[in-house]
Amino acid sequence: MPEKATADARPILSLKGIGRRFGGLDAVRGVDLEIKPGERRAILGPNGAGKTTLFNLISGEFPPTSGTVHLFGEDVSALPARKRARMGLARTFQTSRLFGGLTVEDNVYLAVLGVRDGHLRPVLNHEDSEMRERAREIATQMGLGEVLDREVAELSHGEQRQLEVAMARATDPKLMLLDEPAAGLSRTERQTLTELLLGLPEDITLVIIEHDMDVALRVATWVTMMYEGQVIAEGTPDEIRANEMVHDLYLGRRHAA
Amino acid sequence: MNISVRSAPLTRPEKIGLGVIAVVALLAPVIFSNFFLSALLTQAIWLGLVALSLIFLSSYGGMVSLAQVAIFGIAGLVTANLSEAEGGLSVAIDPWLAAIIAILVAVAVALIFGAIASRSEGIYFLMITLAFGVMVYYFFGQVTSLAGHGGVNNVAIPGIVGDRVNDPASFYYVSLAVAAACYFGLRYLGRTPFGLTLQGIRDEPTRMRALGYHVEVHRTLAFGVAGLVAALAGVLFVWWGRRIGPGAVELATVIDVLVVAVIGGLYRLHGAWVGALAFVLLDNYTRRWTPEIGDILGPERFNTLLGLIFLAIVLISPGGLVGAYESLRDRVRAYFAGRRGDVQEDASLAPPAPDGASGAAAGAPADRPNGPVAAQADVTFQRSKTQTATPEIGGEE
Numbered sequence: 001m002p003e004k005a006t007a008d009a010r011p012i013l014s015l016k017g018i019g020r021r022f023g024g025l026d027a028v029r030g031v032d033l034e035i036k037p038g039e040r041r042a043i044l045g046p047n048g049a050g051k052t053t054l055f056n057l058i059s060g061e062f063p064p065t066s067g068t069v070h071l072f073g074e075d076v077s078a079l080p081a082r083k084r085a086r087m088g089l090a091r092t093f094q095t096s097r098l099f100g101g102l103t104v105e106d107n108v109y110l111a112v113l114g115v116r117d118g119h120l121r122p123v124l125n126h127e128d129s130e131m132r133e134r135a136r137e138i139a140t141q142m143g144l145g146e147v148l149d150r151e152v153a154e155l156s157h158g159e160q161r162q163l164e165v166a167m168a169r170a171t172d173p174k175l176m177l178l179d180e181p182a183a184g185l186s187r188t189e190r191q192t193l194t195e196l197l198l199g200l201p202e203d204i205t206l207v208i209i210e211h212d213m214d215v216a217l218r219v220a221t222w223v224t225m226m227y228e229g230q231v232i233a234e235g236t237p238d239e240i241r242a243n244e245m246v247h248d249l250y251l252g253r254r255h256a257a
Numbered sequence: 258m259n260i261s262v263r264s265a266p267l268t269r270p271e272k273i274g275l276g277v278i279a280v281v282a283l284l285a286p287v288i289f290s291n292f293f294l295s296a297l298l299t300q301a302i303w304l305g306l307v308a309l310s311l312i313f314l315s316s317y318g319g320m321v322s323l324a325q326v327a328i329f330g331i332a333g334l335v336t337a338n339l340s341e342a343e344g345g346l347s348v349a350i351d352p353w354l355a356a357i358i359a360i361l362v363a364v365a366v367a368l369i370f371g372a373i374a375s376r377s378e379g380i381y382f383l384m385i386t387l388a389f390g391v392m393v394y395y396f397f398g399q400v401t402s403l404a405g406h407g408g409v410n411n412v413a414i415p416g417i418v419g420d421r422v423n424d425p426a427s428f429y430y431v432s433l434a435v436a437a438a439c440y441f442g443l444r445y446l447g448r449t450p451f452g453l454t455l456q457g458i459r460d461e462p463t464r465m466r467a468l469g470y471h472v473e474v475h476r477t478l479a480f481g482v483a484g485l486v487a488a489l490a491g492v493l494f495v496w497w498g499r500r501i502g503p504g505a506v507e508l509a510t511v512i513d514v515l516v517v518a519v520i521g522g523l524y525r526l527h528g529a530w531v532g533a534l535a536f537v538l539l540d541n542y543t544r545r546w547t548p549e550i551g552d553i554l555g556p557e558r559f560n561t562l563l564g565l566i567f568l569a570i571v572l573i574s575p576g577g578l579v580g581a582y583e584s585l586r587d588r589v590r591a592y593f594a595g596r597r598g599d600v601q602e603d604a605s606l607a608p609p610a611p612d613g614a615s616g617a618a619a620g621a622p623a624d625r626p627n628g629p630v631a632a633q634a635d636v637t638f639q640r641s642k643t644q645t646a647t648p649e650i651g652g653e654e
């Protein structure tokens with residue numbers, strides 16, 4: 001990305017008054033959010049705060065009940081997930097959604113193919129070798145070089161989480177949404193993951209949901225705090241670390257309403 | 258639930274075994290009697306093709322479709338009507354042209370079915386495809402201008418294909434060639450962008466959408482591919498029996514094909530013919546073998562015995578006969594791997610993951626002991642009816 005991520009750069013993602021109701025429950029209500037190109041944003045908040053729902057609204061899993069989503073300057077509120085993906089949006093899932101019956105290489109290959117044309121091609125050709133090359137390269141970068149030929153169902157939990165990120169990375173996204181990538185990882189695995197995230201190209205804009213402060217606050221340059229479907233605080237990692245309300249929420253001493 | 262269509266690389270005995278099967282298949286007209294060849298083997302080939310279309314959809318696409326027999330029947334009915342025949346329209350065009358048009362019509366219908374069914378999953382998908390099957394059955398029964406009153410009979414067949422009664426070898430070879438083309442074609446397709454995309458959709462449609470894929474379009478086209486296979490079977494069926502009637506698409510046939518697929522193995526393409534052969538042989542011979550046990554069993558109740566055998570296969574091995582074979586092979590392999598010493602075990606799998614694989618799997622990483630089927634098709638099929646399915650087939654010679 002040639003231009004610098006200045007304060008007045010056009011936002012890569014902009015949510016205006018976005019909300020989502022599930023029956024009687026407002027999972028997300030009236031959230032405004034702007035992400036600038038190249039930004040590293042963490043979204044924090046206790047379980048049930050609406051973070052994953054927010055991701056689902058951004059990625060187009062389901063439509064919002066109110067508000068709009070602008071992606072790369074376009075109103076995408078009515079676009080299905082697959083079209084947003086092809087515009088340069090990639091995401092991971094809180095609980096891994098991998099192709100269990102395929103190998104690691106095939107999984108990443110499908111991520112590479114997804115944003116290109118030729119999903120329906122019923123013959124193999126040189127493009128496939130090139131895409132496989134690319135898939136192996138990304139998987140190796142993400143620390144999966146040893147298990148390329150293993151079926152995903154045989155991977156350890158840690159490897160599966162790495163593959164989640166690798167698949168998002170393999171689409172060469174402009175904006176990447178990571179939903180608790182460190183969930184269930186051991187201490188060393190979390191450190192490896194943090195290094196991987198810090199090593200991502202700078203032109204990939206990153207939004208990360210993460211409970212682990214060591215991961216979230218090291219990767220992020222700006223933090224958004226959610227609670228009961230709303231944004232309740234924003235600031236730099238240091239400000240958030242010092243914020244008492246944040247501490248209370250994470251220690252489980254919840255504020256009433 | 259993880260379906261993997263990958264098989265382990267073939268071992269030497271397996272390669273030899275396959276070679277023997279190939280030779281027997283090619284020399285079948287010399288080895289077997291005309292009755293065995295035309296009534297049993299050839300029937301197993303087209304029956305296996307219908308099952309293949311079902312197994313393809315379920316193993317690569319995660320869609321257990323009950324509409325394959327309907328597609329098969331439509332192809333058969335169109336072939337019969339366009340060719341010279343008794344009953345039906347008897348348009349009397351060239352049988353090859355009739356077959357080609359029939360296949361196109363059947364694939365078009367499959368695409369329409371697919372477009373409707375592709376939005377639903379699980380039990381809803383099963384019910385919608387069943388509805389298609391029932392719909393086509395009633396169409397056959399009620400539109401007598403097309404389906405005739407006692408079916409469409411004496412259908413003209415192309416000269417080269419040969420009448421299966423007078424020239425069983427030609428017909429057998431034509432069927433064998435069609436089956437082989439479908440089998441190898443689908444295996445190849447599985448490795449292409451189309452096939453891998455389909456497997457991705459089988460495992461995680463949500464992820465596929467998030468990666469930029471159009472899940473419904475893909476499922477619909479997969480239905481079209483499976484429809485092509487079922488349609489080829491339908492044409493072979495009409496040429497084989499030279500007739501088609503509502504019995505060809507009745508519910509009992511739908512169940513038969515499902516039974517064939519399940520006892521063969523829902524997750525391996527070749528399971529289609531393992532199942533079909535087992536089915537055809539049992540169907541033919543249990544009549545004679547069924548023992549007399551008071552009022553409960555007897556030769557006229559051979560279906561009960563048939564049902565019990567199928568039940569036993571499904572209970573013992575969720576992956577059907579192919580699954581049973583694969584798990585047996587894996588056990589034998591693990592046994593020999595174990596005897597060769599523990600050295601191999603240590604050097605087996607590099608990263609000792611917290612919930613890592615237990616050592617025994619060392620030899621064959623690509624192996625799936627047997628397809629964990631149950632979650633998908635936890636429907637138990639039992640042939641308990643006293644009526645024979647596919648009456649066209651029954652009472653041969």
Ligand SMILES: Nc1ncnc2c1ncn2[C@@H]1O[C@H](COP(=O)(O)OP(=O)(O)O)[C@@H](O)[C@H]1O
Nearest residue numbers: 022025027045046047048049050051052053054
């Ligand atoms: N698909 C859904 N249907 C119904 N309720 C949902 C759905 N997804 C999320 N919710 C509810 O919305 C609230 C927010 O959930 P979520 O966004 O997953 O929170 P977080 O990711 O912050 O833990 C929760 O109360 C959850 O039960």
Ligand SMILES: [Mg+2]
Nearest residue numbers: 051052053094
């Ligand atoms: Mg969540």
